Amino acid sequence: MKVRPVPVVVTAVALLTSLVGCSDAAERREAATEAARAFHAAVAQRNGARACAWLARETVAGLEKAVKLPCARAVLTQDVARLGKLREVRVAGDQAQVAFTGDTVFVGRYETGWKVVAAGCRPRNKGQSYECLIARG
Numbered sequence: 001m002k003v004r005p006v007p008v009v010v011t012a013v014a015l016l017t018s019l020v021g022c023s024d025a026a027e028r029r030e031a032a033t034e035a036a037r038a039f040h041a042a043v044a045q046r047n048g049a050r051a052c053a054w055l056a057r058e059t060v061a062g063l064e065k066a067v068k069l070p071c072a073r074a075v076l077t078q079d080v081a082r083l084g085k086l087r088e089v090r091v092a093g094d095q096a097q098v099a100f101t102g103d104t105v106f107v108g109r110y111e112t113g114w115k116v117v118a119a120g121c122r123p124r125n126k127g128q129s130y131e132c133l134i135a136r137g
Helices: 025-044 048-053 057-067 071-077
Strands: 008-011 086-092 095-100 104-110 113-123 129-135
Touching (some): 025 095, 025 113, 048 071, 057 071, 057 113
Antiparallel strands (some): 008 129, 095 104, 104 113, 113 129
8 A cells, every 4th residue: 555655844943953063073973874874774675664763753653643554664655765875964963964865864863872853855945944754743
């Protein structure tokens, strides 16, 4: 059963309020990028359970509510584009925006590590507003 994607608007400013310089900024960029790549790899391999393990708890809840399926099935109904080449990683504290040529992924650092907060994101307005297929509810 193919379920229509449910777009959600995400404002980059709400997720990234300011760039913060820290000694571990490179480590945070790497960890955020790895979370985005691991999530996309799981989706590409059609492994919904593993993909959902990379999602933040509130993102799982938002996806399940929007699609009305358990996360492991719901995540595979969304037409999330392939990543493509890494363009830019912006880190602000415990949040990051990881931009690839095929997708922009928003991630956050939690007690359990870096998790995807929103994926399948495309800019709506220059530099600010994003429409995301998978996002917190």
